[in-house]
Amino acid sequence: MWYIYAFLLGFLPAGTPLILKNDVGRLPALGWNSWNAYHCEITESQFTTAAEKLVELGLKDVGYEYVNIDDCWQIKDRRDEKTKRLIPDPTRFPDGIKGTADKIHKLGLKIGIYSSAGTLTCAGYQASLGYESIDAATWSEWEIDYLKYDNCNVPNNWTDSCRGCVPENRGDLRNGTCTNPDGMCPAGYDYSKSLTAERFRIMRDAIVAQPRTMLYSLCEWGEAGVQQWGNDTGSSWRMSGDINPSWRRVVQILNQNSFYLNNVDFWGHSDADMLEVGNGLSVQESRSHFALWAAMKSPLLIGTDLARIASDQLEILKNKYLIAFNQDQVVGKPAKPYKWGTNPDWTFNETFPAEFWSGASTKGTLVLMFNPYGETRTKTADFNEIPELEGGGSYQVTDVWAGKDLGCVDGKLDVDVQGHDTAALLVGQKCGYGRKMIRGLKFFGDW
Numbered sequence: 001m002w003y004i005y006a007f008l009l010g011f012l013p014a015g016t017p018l019i020l021k022n023d024v025g026r027l028p029a030l031g032w033n034s035w036n037a038y039h040c041e042i043t044e045s046q047f048t049t050a051a052e053k054l055v056e057l058g059l060k061d062v063g064y065e066y067v068n069i070d071d072c073w074q075i076k077d078r079r080d081e082k083t084k085r086l087i088p089d090p091t092r093f094p095d096g097i098k099g100t101a102d103k104i105h106k107l108g109l110k111i112g113i114y115s116s117a118g119t120l121t122c123a124g125y126q127a128s129l130g131y132e133s134i135d136a137a138t139w140s141e142w143e144i145d146y147l148k149y150d151n152c153n154v155p156n157n158w159t160d161s162c163r164g165c166v167p168e169n170r171g172d173l174r175n176g177t178c179t180n181p182d183g184m185c186p187a188g189y190d191y192s193k194s195l196t197a198e199r200f201r202i203m204r205d206a207i208v209a210q211p212r213t214m215l216y217s218l219c220e221w222g223e224a225g226v227q228q229w230g231n232d233t234g235s236s237w238r239m240s241g242d243i244n245p246s247w248r249r250v251v252q253i254l255n256q257n258s259f260y261l262n263n264v265d266f267w268g269h270s271d272a273d274m275l276e277v278g279n280g281l282s283v284q285e286s287r288s289h290f291a292l293w294a295a296m297k298s299p300l301l302i303g304t305d306l307a308r309i310a311s312d313q314l315e316i317l318k319n320k321y322l323i324a325f326n327q328d329q330v331v332g333k334p335a336k337p338y339k340w341g342t343n344p345d346w347t348f349n350e351t352f353p354a355e356f357w358s359g360a361s362t363k364g365t366l367v368l369m370f371n372p373y374g375e376t377r378t379k380t381a382d383f384n385e386i387p388e389l390e391g392g393g394s395y396q397v398t399d400v401w402a403g404k405d406l407g408c409v410d411g412k413l414d415v416d417v418q419g420h421d422t423a424a425l426l427v428g429q430k431c432g433y434g435r436k437m438i439r440g441l442k443f444f445g446d447w
Helices: 002-009 044-056 096-106 132-141 195-208 226-232 247-257 283-295 311-317 320-326
Strands: 030-033 066-068 110-116 146-150 215-218 236-238 269-271 300-302 336-339 356-361 364-370 377-382 394-399 404-410 412-417 422-430
Touching: 030 044, 030 110, 044 066, 044 096, 066 146, 096 110, 132 195, 146 195, 195 215, 195 226, 226 236, 247 283, 283 300, 283 311, 283 320, 283 356, 283 364, 283 422, 320 356, 320 364, 320 422, 364 377, 364 412, 377 422, 404 412, 412 422
Parallel strands: 030 066, 030 300, 066 110, 110 146, 146 215, 215 236, 236 269
Antiparallel strands: 336 356, 356 364, 364 422, 377 412, 394 404, 394 422
């Protein structure tokens, strides 16, 4: 059972990180991806519009730079007979992917592409297993900057006999059991030697061999112990199955990823999947989603139609304090839970995950207080409990959402947090003692 907990908590070695030229992949990727907004119904105009909106809405100015094409961009049933290259759909992309890349690059942005480490992509298009060198060279020639590499349609000769126990698929790890025992690997199993790891390494080697530097994003759904080998294979690695625009799914992924954060630092990021901000979550839910994804130093890939995004959702995506934490050039480690809240510490629970988080940054200590309940609850940031504050005291505090300086706060701060919302504080330098303690401050008005 110790091995299950060690794997879940991320204590097993993650290997030597993949380091790319020009600092590509050193920090979490920021950008936009087509899938959550459009799925397979894509055309070039959606990508050029998304790029223009990144610029027009000020998102490029705060760091968003990738415009990523997901599945369904190519002719579905064949490769080029002579070259064996993938063929862009001429109806969707009349100027080819290179033509789209040129338009994106002219705006000072970068472009991403999609494939799968199988015989077909998840939507049934041509994939890259067995064609890694050809495809990597093709993307390099097209001046692609980013590859999302999925895990669909794996043939039997590349399928592992055991893939590990992914909590969402095979049971609750609190009791050290899985509902599908056949999915379990023996204690001490070296997942870096798995067929899954090898499939993704082959594409890594093909990408690294190209003259163009491309960020390599693994989308292997958290299987095959990726926390062991993901960091030396790609710049980020998915730690779960797909997200969807439901509060329940956001909380499930938050809970699962909270146990994997010991493997996150510069050059390696446990990817909690693309953002659903703007896709039907409430403002409170969107704030929690974005704040905690930023704090975990997950890649931040917008997944909504930017031509239609509401102003309050846009402001969440542009929060300068949370982006600065996610993109800190000096501190690479993420925020982590320091207290679970509803449940005892280190409890794996998909309904009530960790509620109190903190992390160091060059600007101070980020403190998040997450309210998983449907109604308003009072949450207390007790400085004596926050590891980075070393025993409490009085500190200068900023309300991250309002951008408001709260002055000198002595010892602790009570905040009324609306249902499904997250209070976000930046705790800065120590200040003099004896100031009046601020309690019960309501940061969040009616929406």
